[in-house]
Amino acid sequence: MDYLGVVLLVAVVAIAFVVIARSSVGQGRRARAEQARQLALATRAAEADVNGFGDEVSRLAVLADDDPAAADLYDLVTALHSRALESLREARQPDELCQVTEILEEGRWAAARLAARAAGEPMPSRRPPCFFNPGHGPSTRNVTWEHRSVPACAADAARVEAGADPYIRTVERDDMRVPYWEGGPAYAGWARGYYSSWRGNRLVADIALTKV
16 A cells, blocks of 8 residues: 555544544433433422422421321421432432432322321321322322223322313423323433332332333
8 A cells, every 4th residue: 555545544544533533422412411401301390299298298287286196297297308309409310300209209108197197087008199190199099091090199089980181290391291101201210209119019000100
């Protein structure tokens, strides 16, 4: 190979290297931008849930007066709210939001026990969160909806059994509001956390949490 051929070969290899390097950098930037977008979406959903639970914690404060057992439950509820806030602040990837909603599921179960005690009612059996909106708290029974058996809170169960639409939680996707289970991968961790302790349980066997 003559000198000119060597120069041309080196030039071609160098150009190919630059093109590959730029493509790799571009793909990395796009991947990071997409992850940041998904984190922002999931964080907004989790933040709304944490704030909603915070409002419930404030309303429950009056139920803890003059009852040591109720006071203990209230302390647990407030501690779980604080843990959810901390976990929300520490999340750096969309999947890490599962820790937030796992804590919220436990917190709403504690809140349900506190409300039952304050009302003089028997302690409720622990059940999965309402499928239509996990922020509604623990379900009261399963209902048949779109040929599936799903856990539902009392209000949504009554609506479905009366032939009405349940109060479905929606999230942002492509400039639209869609049911959270159609929110795509951005919400996968957020949704999974609510049902992580129920994995394999027959009560949630028919639930498909997210669609891409």
